[in-house]
Amino acid sequence: MPETVTATADFAAAPISLWRRGMNSFATFAAAVSVILVLLPLGAVFGYLVYKGIGSINWAFLTQTPKPVGEAGGGMANAIAGSAFILLIASVIGVPIGIGAGIYLAEYGRNQLGNIIRFTADVLNGVPSIVIGIVAYGIVVLSQGHFSALAGGVALAIMMIPTITRTTEEMLLLVPNAVREAAYGLGVSRWRTTLSITLRTATSGVITGVMLAFARVAGETAPLLFTAFGNQYWNWKINQPTAALSLQIFTYAISPFDEWHRQAWAGALILIVLIVVAVSAVRLVAGRGMLKGAN
Amino acid sequence: MGVGIKVDKLNAWFGKTQALYDITMDAPANHATAIIGPSGCGKSTFVRCLNRMHETVPDARAAGRVQIGELDVYNGTSAVQIRRRIGMVFQKPNPFPTMSIYDNVAAGLKLNGFHDHKRLDEIVERSLKLSALWDEVKDSLRKKSGASLSGGQQQRLCIARALAVEPQVLLMDEPCSALDPISTGKIEELIFQLKEKFTIVIVTHNMQQASRVAEFTGFFLLGKLIELDKTEKIFTTPSDKRTEDYITGRFG
Amino acid sequence: MTGPQPIAKPEVAASSDVQSQPLLGAGNSHVADAIFHLAMLACGLCVLALVGVILYELVKGSRLSWHAFGLKFFFQSEWDPVNEQFGALPFVYGTLVSSFLALLLAVPLAIGVAVFITEMCPRWLKGPLAFTTELLAAIPSVIYGLWAIFVLVPLLRQYGEPFSARYFGWTGLFEGPPYGIGMLAAGIILAIMVVPIVSSITREVMTAVPQQQREAVLALGATRWEMIRTGVLRNARAGILGGVILGLGRALGETMAVTMVIGNRPEIAKSLFAPGYTMASVIANEFSEATGDTYLSALIEIGLALFIVTIIVNILAQFLVWTVTRGTPARSHA
Numbered sequence: 098m099p100e101t102v103t104a105t106a107d108f109a110a111a112p113i114s115l116w117r118r119g120m121n122s123f124a125t126f127a128a129a130v131s132v133i134l135v136l137l138p139l140g141a142v143f144g145y146l147v148y149k150g151i152g153s154i155n156w157a158f159l160t161q162t163p164k165p166v167g168e169a170g171g172g173m174a175n176a177i178a179g180s181a182f183i184l185l186i187a188s189v190i191g192v193p194i195g196i197g198a199g200i201y202l203a204e205y206g207r208n209q210l211g212n213i214i215r216f217t218a219d220v221l222n223g224v225p226s227i228v229i230g231i232v233a234y235g236i237v238v239l240s241q242g243h244f245s246a247l248a249g250g251v252a253l254a255i256m257m258i259p260t261i262t263r264t265t266e267e268m269l270l271l272v273p274n275a276v277r278e279a280a281y282g283l284g285v286s287r288w289r290t291t292l293s294i295t296l297r298t299a300t301s302g303v304i305t306g307v308m309l310a311f312a313r314v315a316g317e318t319a320p321l322l323f324t325a326f327g328n329q330y331w332n333w334k335i336n337q338p339t340a341a342l343s344l345q346i347f348t349y350a351i352s353p354f355d356e357w358h359r360q361a362w363a364g365a366l367i368l369i370v371l372i373v374v375a376v377s378a379v380r381l382v383a384g385r386g387m388l389k390g391a392n
Numbered sequence: 393m394g395v396g397i398k399v400d401k402l403n404a405w406f407g408k409t410q411a412l413y414d415i416t417m418d419a420p421a422n423h424a425t426a427i428i429g430p431s432g433c434g435k436s437t438f439v440r441c442l443n444r445m446h447e448t449v450p451d452a453r454a455a456g457r458v459q460i461g462e463l464d465v466y467n468g469t470s471a472v473q474i475r476r477r478i479g480m481v482f483q484k485p486n487p488f489p490t491m492s493i494y495d496n497v498a499a500g501l502k503l504n505g506f507h508d509h510k511r512l513d514e515i516v517e518r519s520l521k522l523s524a525l526w527d528e529v530k531d532s533l534r535k536k537s538g539a540s541l542s543g544g545q546q547q548r549l550c551i552a553r554a555l556a557v558e559p560q561v562l563l564m565d566e567p568c569s570a571l572d573p574i575s576t577g578k579i580e581e582l583i584f585q586l587k588e589k590f591t592i593v594i595v596t597h598n599m600q601q602a603s604r605v606a607e608f609t610g611f612f613l614l615g616k617l618i619e620l621d622k623t624e625k626i627f628t629t630p631s632d633k634r635t636e637d638y639i640t641g642r643f644g
Numbered sequence: 645m646t647g648p649q650p651i652a653k654p655e656v657a658a659s660s661d662v663q664s665q666p667l668l669g670a671g672n673s674h675v676a677d678a679i680f681h682l683a684m685l686a687c688g689l690c691v692l693a694l695v696g697v698i699l700y701e702l703v704k705g706s707r708l709s710w711h712a713f714g715l716k717f718f719f720q721s722e723w724d725p726v727n728e729q730f731g732a733l734p735f736v737y738g739t740l741v742s743s744f745l746a747l748l749l750a751v752p753l754a755i756g757v758a759v760f761i762t763e764m765c766p767r768w769l770k771g772p773l774a775f776t777t778e779l780l781a782a783i784p785s786v787i788y789g790l791w792a793i794f795v796l797v798p799l800l801r802q803y804g805e806p807f808s809a810r811y812f813g814w815t816g817l818f819e820g821p822p823y824g825i826g827m828l829a830a831g832i833i834l835a836i837m838v839v840p841i842v843s844s845i846t847r848e849v850m851t852a853v854p855q856q857q858r859e860a861v862l863a864l865g866a867t868r869w870e871m872i873r874t875g876v877l878r879n880a881r882a883g884i885l886g887g888v889i890l891g892l893g894r895a896l897g898e899t900m901a902v903t904m905v906i907g908n909r910p911e912i913a914k915s916l917f918a919p920g921y922t923m924a925s926v927i928a929n930e931f932s933e934a935t936g937d938t939y940l941s942a943l944i945e946i947g948l949a950l951f952i953v954t955i956i957v958n959i960l961a962q963f964l965v966w967t968v969t970r971g972t973p974a975r976s977h978a
Contacts, residue, residue, distance in 0.1 A: 113867065114505060117505065120869055121869040123869075124759075125764055125868070128760035128764055130756070131753040131754075131757050132756070132757050132773065134753055135754075135777060135839050138780075138836045139777075141791070145791055145794070196687075197690075198687040198688045198690060201684035201685055201688035204684070213692065214691050216962075217695050219958070220958050221694060223893050223894075223897075223955070224951060224954060225899065225954055226897070227899045228698065228702070228954075230927075231943075286673035286677055287681075291680070292680075316784020316786060318786040319785070319924070319928055322928055322931065323931045343784060346786050346790060347786050347789070347904070350789060350790045361790055365787045368784060369783065369784075376779065445859060445863060448858070448862055451767075472865050472867050476865025477865075479863070482856055488857065488860070488861075490878050490881070499861070503861070503865065504865065550860070553860075
């Protein structure tokens with residue numbers, strides 16, 4: 098060693114200090130423990146849902162409407178149907194707008210306006226769902242004069258739009274430009290190219306986005322509290338109050354009756370199964386690659 | 393003073409793909425040895441095996457014997473300790489953007505629990521002088537971030553950072569490939585001076601660079617060391633046909 | 645999630661579609677293109693309009709309350725619908741305390757999970773672990789609430805609260821009767837809900853830290869933890885902060901689970917065992933029963949405040965995440 102090398106020579110040869118090795122092991126341990134601590138509630142939630150819910154799911158639960166307090170039996174059939182109804186309304190409104198906005202951002206949105214819309218969509222994504230409920234109340238319930246399935250649908254549609262917009266944009270941007278140019282080269286007009294070539298290539302990715310949006314709003318309760326409101330009976334009218342699975346779970350959970358608690362668990366189990374199936378399907382599709390023919 | 397490097401039957405893999413085949417070579421102390429070859433020939437993998445950086449890539453492994461001075465790299469010593477003795481400079485300058493220039497240079501020592509401020513100041517100054525950056529940054533040592541420097545300065549900062557831990561060997565993995573000609577010239581000049589204190593192994597795809605800075609040059613092809621000799625000999629009368637093809641520009 | 649990202653501009657030869665199509669007959673493709681463009685633009689503008697409508701509705705709805713109480717509204721703690729006296733302070737307090745409690749519990753765990761998944765765990769475990777932690781985010785709020793009422797709250801009442809009262813009662817934060825229901829339960833359930841958000845953003849920004857940064861630290865002779873600390877976390881800290889703030893945004897606006905366990909009493913108490921009330925839960929509980937225009941207006945004003953705060957929080961978070969992820973994605977060496 099030359100004389101300049103004095104400061105650290107001895108110290109470079111020394112073994113790594115116990116402290117540093119200890120910190121390294123401790124950090125690994127702490128990270129692993131946090132994973133366990135996070136998975137614990139997940140397991141507990143799913144475990145309890147199955148444990149408490151499975152016994153109460155039967156034919157009556159799936160086909161009957163709620164019985165009055167004190168009577169045993171009854172089910173959530175109208176609530177399940179109501180949720181489907183509200184989601185249908187929400188998708189009729191939200192999916193076309195969301196996909197359209199996504200197309201705009203991907204195909205025409207490389208400008209200032211596009212940036213503003215993109216940013217706004219991200220901001221809209223973070224707006225609390227209860228606030229969306231107030232707004233749907235203001236624009237639908239107040240003008241109609243009563244709670245309705247439509248109001249619930251509008252609230253959920255507002256929540257679906259930003260998710261669908263951003264995933265559609267992302268998926269369309271994954272389509273290589275060469276594909277578009279090939280179509281233009283054949284003399285296909287721009288709108289046809291976008292719809293029949295670009296959007297079609299990205300179909301499964303766009304569906305993924307829609308499913309994600311579904312999964313996100315399917316269990317929403319807060320925005321339905323004063324829009325769809327809930328209903329003890331069947332309803333297929335768009336301008337009438339409608340039951341929803343999530344609302345029913347909420348009502349039953351905070352009630353003082355054991356029978357209703359039991360049903361709340363059963364309803365929650367059905368809701369979570371639907372959501373997990375949707376999310377897993379998305380995962381599966383996403384794992385296979387978002388684009389047709391692209392890997 | 394630098395120490396010599398002895399490599400014996402070094403093999404390396406990425407998953408199931410073998411990247412290096414039975415590399416056996418010496419790099420003498422206080423000299424620069426250049427590694428040349430077409431891209432994908434394993435030259436980067438080779439230097440990354442010398443300080444066990446190779447194994448940080450998922451699924452990558454290496455086997456064989458590497459001796460750096462007294463140190464048996466693949467036997468008995470932990471990778472962390474090996475890397476502390478061997479400085480490395482990467483292809484793209486990678487200063488720590490969240491640290492000041494001073495902290496960048498001191499990073500290695502601080503990691504090793506060295507907190508004597510007076511000594512740190514000295515070492516930082518000496519390292520920056522060694523890497524010929526001192527005059528350009530001495531007034532903003534603690535004010536400017538490492539990322540605020542120009543590309544060439546950043547690379548010299550990275551060299552200073554590697555030198556601060558007082559390694560015996562300096563590995564350089566295409567250190568000039570991201571730099572302009574003027575910065576490249578400065579780094580080459582620097583390598584020339586650093587040889588007095590360190591053993592240098594430099595990977596380069598630039599044959600002129602190899603001939604300017606290195607006494608010895610090894611030619612790699614498809615994961616094999618084709619030949620290693622005095623630089624002059626490699627570039628004038630190589631003994632292998634493939635080396636000749638490469639240096640005369642027939643492929644690669 | 646990642647905010648506006650510059651993406652290579654698709655260089656579409658704009659003029660090529662003008663070239664006529666001899667076989668199909670040149671024709672209306674020009675007009676059709678323009679109509680299509682306009683239709684898509686309209687959809688895009690819908691997104692802008694939505695935020696406008698939300699703001700308009702909230703401002704319109706809260707005008708009455710604003711005129712009656714002004715800024716004092718947020719600093720008064722009297723909430724008396726009978727006498728039409730409204731002050732939102734207890735709700736603001738409850739929202740802030742439950743959210744910060746949630747972050748306090750969630751942030752270390754979330755960062756630990758992100759570090760484990762990105763830097764420590766074997767590769768085959770990465771995907772499943774990431775998926776499982778994100779599944780936490782897919783569970784609806786009302787189900788968390790249900791679980792909390794019947795599992796978490798009894799646990800807290802029987803074990804958690806007596807235990808913390810015995811050992812930490814001296815802080816004053818853990819005293820009073822252990823109801824189970826209260827601020828502590830709300831904070832814990834919020835923490836569980838916030839973890840997946842913070843950890844997925846943290847993972848995203850950690851992955852965006854270039855591989856060279858990790859290698860630079862390793863080459864200096866760092867242990868794995870030192871590499872993570874100096875080479876990864878330090879570089880990603882702005883983005884991680886963004887993730888934390890995004891989690892805060894979620895916690896502030898979270899409604900159902902909190903409503904079901906916080907106790908819904910508009911009081912300000914020091915002890916975390918005491919029941920409280922949040923901005924979102926008061927809207928959820930009282931909106932459809934609000935009699936009187938001022939009452940409704942006061943609730944809408946709380947909604948407006950929540951909206952403005954979450955928007956600011958989200959903008960800040962997105963900006964922070966963007967500062968880390970804007971660069972090139974991580975690549976390993978050649």
